[in-house]
Amino acid sequence: MDEIKYKTKRVVNVLIIDDHKMIRDGLKVMLASLNKYAQFKLYQAENGEDGLIKINRKGFDLVIMDYQMPCMSGADIIYRILRFKPEMKILGLSNYDEIPYIQSMMDAGAKGFVLKNIEPAEMLNAIKTILGGGIYYCSEVAVKLFNFADDKNAKVVQCNKIxxxxxxxxxxxxxxxxxxxxxxxxxxxxxxxxxxxxxxxxxxxxxxxxxxxxxxxxxxxxx
Amino acid sequence: MDEIKYKTKRVVNVLIIDDHKMIRDGLKVMLASLNKYAQFKLYQAENGEDGLIKINRKGFDLVIMDYQMPCMSGADIIYRILRFKPEMKILGLSNYDEIPYIQSMMDAGAKGFVLKNIEPAEMLNAIKTILGGGIYYCSEVAVKLFNFADDKNAKVVQCNKIxxxxxxxxxxxxxxxxxxxxxxxxxxxxxxxxxxxxxxxxxxxxxxxxxxxxxxxxxxxxx
DNA sequence: TTTTTATTAAGTATAAACACGTATATTTTT
DNA sequence: AAAAATATACGTGTTTATACTTAATAAAAA
The missing domain is CATH 1.10.10.10 (Winged helix-like DNA-binding domain superfamily/Winged helix DNA-binding domain)
Structure with missing residues (x-):
């Protein structure tokens, strides 16, 4: 569906959902710095409801959202987005690199997960991967997921049960x-x-x- | 010392100390939007040591810093800044609006405290107040401080002990x-x-x- | 309709946390 | 030098939490 041509400067419409303006602005700066890869057109929403309305009105290529949100949890918002936009590519964002946390967002259907202190280069990697149809975990998260799935296989199932x-x-x-x-x-x-x-x-x-x-x-x- | 003339467009040298680039960029955008009040020249440091070195080399009008920092706590950094720059105006920044948290930074000598989801207008207010020699708490924090000091007067003293x-x-x-x-x-x-x-x-x-x-x-x- | 899940409840036992004292050598502050 | 704060340690007793088990009922899902 969304085939990427690396030599063409493509326009990527991104919706950022985060209640902190500071984070939204920070992301903006970071994505602007990645303009060699694509031209990012940024849209913002400061809560889940706002985000859902905007997604309903316009087709985005990517949604970047925080887990920590007032009222609705990140996972809940993802569920509601995917209910009427099942193909939407969603990148989760968080301060904490913990399993149940990430699990709930990934289970809900997020296509990737990065920590907020991510470097621009890794962010580009994440976005490329996700837009290309893949799934991306930032490295620290991947390690944790691996260790977790390794020795506690039986328990992961239980952990998935919310x-x-x-x-x-x-x-x-x-x-x-x-x-x-x-x-x-x-x-x-x-x-x-x-x-x-x-x-x-x-x-x-x-x-x-x-x-x-x-x-x-x-x-x-x-x- | 630092008398402000509201009609002159003054240059304010600000050092932002925060380990998250995203926060630094967000602050940058916010301060740029306040350019009607003053021209902010921004400098950044991503940890306490780096910040201390930069402060040693250059005179800043204001330091904005996060409490949450690797290695040294925000309060520790403030102590060390004020040890050789006792007049430095420091504005604390945080996600949480809790008392012991704020106390430790204020006790260390911060001139104010705001939450990260602060609006630009309130940020301007905070900066004006602090540069003018005052002390600024963002409103939510002020309320909490007041309630706390009210009914637990005896305990506040104990709480001040770090x-x-x-x-x-x-x-x-x-x-x-x-x-x-x-x-x-x-x-x-x-x-x-x-x-x-x-x-x-x-x-x-x-x-x-x-x-x-x-x-x-x-x-x-x-x- | 059968099966699973959610919520409730309890038995029995051990482990840990909590509360309030006292005390002493060392370091820091005044 | 004197006073205060810090890190250490122990006694005694009460309250809570933890661990493992079983089980009944109602609601939801298969």
Whole structure:
């Protein structure tokens, strides 16, 4: 579909979805510096809804978006974009290089994932790959994914299963320094129920204890 | 010292210290958009050491810096800048609007603090205020500071005490899901010592438990 | 309709964290 | 030199979390 001719200066329409203007401007500068490869025409949206409206109105070649967004998570936005633009090429962007985080975006259908401190050269690589129909992980991420899939094959399946609503609710409360007892009272259930939720969270997120739960919640941008 | 004449188009030499190129570029765009007020000449450094060298070589009117930096914390860099440039005006920058975070930078001698999603207009306000010799907190931060100082007056003093190196070391390990026992072994001290450190951390950071410690560590950008 | 998933709950036991004391040698600050 | 802060350490006791298990019910998916 989108065959690239490297010798032709092609126009690439890019939509950047990010709530921080600073990041959007930064990306703008970076993409402008890649003008030897293509002429990037940039469009911006500062949240998921805005992005969806713009995608609906205009055909973009590439969407670059942050995971951390108010209201909707990055993965949710991807699901909604792909519902009516199944061929849309989406590049995820994040500060954190953690597995559940990336998993959820890739599972949703993102074509690649890079960290925000990416160098222009690698960004060009990522964009080329994705526009060419491929999938791109930035190197640090690729390493982590590899290590993860390696020795914990069985558990990855479990990790793909997204947390249930109740679990997310409990996880948030845990991160808010509440004890199982307090959470139970707030949710009108038995303390043992929260014990179970907590245990299941630990298993699903492959962490060892409360500290790990909080870190995972953060990387899943639930906080 | 630095009297501002609002009618003269003044040249303001700004040094941006941030490890993310994207943020530096974003700031660049934002400051360029404020050219009605002054002509900003921008210089960049991508870490604390680099910044210190540049400050040593050239006199800047303003330093804008991120708290989250590899190796040295923002507060540490501020201390070192002010050691040989006590009059330097420093504006802190961050993603998180939390108290211990801001406290440590302000205590170190920053003249103001804004969040990264600041609007250009407010940024101009901040810069004007600081160059004029004042202190600027962005509005969300100011509210938080006020609430905090209000009902927890006694505790603020304690909070001002920055964490010791050892405590930071322990806090990082806690966030890495290590138990007190494991930390003790790694540091070649008794488990009871780590118990104490953990307790002191809880008291200093005004949190209730492990979850709170991890959140605090995150907001202090120790992770 | 059968099967899976989500949510709830509990038994039993151990491990870890939390809270409040005290204490001492060392370093830093005043 | 005196005072304060730091890093270290231990005692005692209570509260929470962790680990492994089973299981009932309702809702959703196959």
């Amino acid at each position: 947390l249930t609503n109740r679990e997310i609710e409990v996880l948030r409360m845990i991160a808010m320094e509440m004890t199982n007892d307090e959470i139970a009272q707030k949710l009108f259930v038995a303390k043992r129920t929260i014990d179970t939720h907590r245990q299941n969270l630990i298993n699903k997120l492959h962490v060892k204890n409360t500290a790990g739960l909080v870190m995972a919640a953060l990387k899943l941008s639930l906080l | 964490l010791t190196n050892r405590e930071i070391e322990v806090l990082r390990m806690i966030a890495m899901e290590m138990t007190n026992d494991e930390i003790a072994q790694k540091l070649f001290v008794a488990k009871r010592t780590i118990d104490t450190h953990r307790q002191n951390l809880i008291n200093k950071l005004h949190v209730k438990n492990t979850a709170g410690l991890v959140m605090a560590a995150l907001k202090l950008s120790l992770l």
